[in-house]
Amino acid sequence: MNLKEIIKEEILKNGKITFKRFMQLALYHPQYGYYSKAPAIGKKGDFYTSVSVGSIFGKALSMAIKAMLEFSGSNAILEIGAGDGTLAKDILERFDASSVKYIILEKSPKFIKIQKENLRQFQNISWINDLDEITDFEGVIFSNEVFDALPVHIVEKREHKLFEIYVGLDDKCNFIEVLGEPSTPEILEYFEKLKINLPSNFRTEVNLEGVRLIKELGKRLKTGFIMTIDYGYPSRELYQPYRSRGTLMCYYRHKATDNPYENVGNQDITSHVNFSALAIYGKEAGLDVCGFTNQANFLIDSGILDIAKDINDILKLKTLIVPEHGMGETFKVLIQSKGVGKVKLSCLKNAPKRPSYEL
Ligand SMILES: C[S@@+](CC[C@H](N)C(=O)[O-])C[C@H]1O[C@@H](n2cnc3c(N)ncnc32)[C@H](O)[C@@H]1O
Numbered sequence: 639m640n641l642k643e644i645i646k647e648e649i650l651k652n653g654k655i656t657f658k659r660f661m662q663l664a665l666y667h668p669q670y671g672y673y674s675k676a677p678a679i680g681k682k683g684d685f686y687t688s689v690s691v692g693s694i695f696g697k698a699l700s701m702a703i704k705a706m707l708e709f710s711g712s713n714a715i716l717e718i719g720a721g722d723g724t725l726a727k728d729i730l731e732r733f734d735a736s737s738v739k740y741i742i743l744e745k746s747p748k749f750i751k752i753q754k755e756n757l758r759q760f761q762n763i764s765w766i767n768d769l770d771e772i773t774d775f776e777g778v779i780f781s782n783e784v785f786d787a788l789p790v791h792i793v794e795k796r797e798h799k800l801f802e803i804y805v806g807l808d809d810k811c812n813f814i815e816v817l818g819e820p821s822t823p824e825i826l827e828y829f830e831k832l833k834i835n836l837p838s839n840f841r842t843e844v845n846l847e848g849v850r851l852i853k854e855l856g857k858r859l860k861t862g863f864i865m866t867i868d869y870g871y872p873s874r875e876l877y878q879p880y881r882s883r884g885t886l887m888c889y890y891r892h893k894a895t896d897n898p899y900e901n902v903g904n905q906d907i908t909s910h911v912n913f914s915a916l917a918i919y920g921k922e923a924g925l926d927v928c929g930f931t932n933q934a935n936f937l938i939d940s941g942i943l944d945i946a947k948d949i950n951d952i953l954k955l956k957t958l959i960v961p962e963h964g965m966g967e968t969f970k971v972l973i974q975s976k977g978v979g980k981v982k983l984s985c986l987k988n989a990p991k992r993p994s995y996e997l
Contacts, residue, residue, distance in 0.1 A: 696728020714777030856923025870911030
């Protein structure tokens with residue numbers, strides 16, 4: 639049985655499922671889910687991340703992390719969702735072996751295996767299976783392109799009423815989208831908390847898993863920083879009329895489509911992160927916003943221009959920071975902190991100055 643059939647069987651048995659459940663199975667079904675199979679990331683895979691552009695990204699990140707560790711008075715780094723471990727390697731190579739303790743929280747057992755293989759030269763690294771293994775964490779927690787890969791609810795405002803998108807089957811047993819009542823009150827609470835009244839005929843995603851993750855991380859952080867790198871926007875940009883069909887995108891062999899119902903289990907499905915939500919829900923877990931900026935500003939302020947050595951590096955820089963080349967502007971960096979007081983991080987030197995929760 640393939641994943642499409644498994645999902646169809648669930649719908650035939652129990653009735654329509656939320657889009658979130660569909661995405662959960664498509665990406666994380668233990669056997670056939672896209673991420674459970676540990677897809678190649680980069681040229682041979684379906685999409686590039688900043689990490690696959692080259693090691694200068696990790697090198698720049700390590701400079702920012704070093705400064706944050708100093709403010710935290712700790713040497714512990716926790717990476718969430720480490721893919722094939724390349725970023726961890728690029729970062730660890732910039733630290734003396736004894737000077738940091740690196741921990742990875744990864745969901746996919748296959749990726750864990752690949753990470754262990756690719757990072758075997760480092761002694762100062764360990765893995766955890768669950769955030770429950772962490773309490774009173776001191777140090778730096780970070781992720782790159784993880785929140786966008788979490789399963790999302792999709793909602794649509796019709797006239798004045800908010801509906802949720804469910805996935806059902808037509809007479810020929812093809813997937814179809816069906817409107818229904820929101821599956822959980824948390825969806826309405828989300829928009830209330832964000833003070834967002836969606837316009838009519840507007841579709842968007844609600845990343846409650848992201849909300850849960852930032853709250854969990856905030857709760858477990860005692861002193862230090864949480865750095866989230868991903869593509870996305872604050873609310874004021876995300877709910878503009880030109881995004882009225884939402885931000886869901888699928889990637890299959892470097893081709894982007896908006897159809898999650900094809901290549902099920904073999905393509906990536908992502909949605910843009912609402913960074914305002916991470917700031918607002920993070921605050922409930924005691925997190926202050928240190929700054930929010932785009933990847934270009936962040937990398938330049940972290941010293942990436944000094945790291946680039948040759949023409950190869952300069953070409954990579956172009957991809958990472960020049961707006962027309964994609965990653966510099968679309969990718970954002972949110973840094974939140976707890977227990978460190980008011981600090982000035984040099985990686986946020988050119989971050990826009992805004993009242994903290996407006997981002
Ligand atoms: C798009 S990949 C990014 C990999 C890597 N950070 C990079 O930039 O190349 C997403 C990663 O997050 C992992 N992941 C997804 N959900 C997770 C969760 N709830 N906890 C930990 N890891 C998760 C995936 O298995 C995968 O390793």
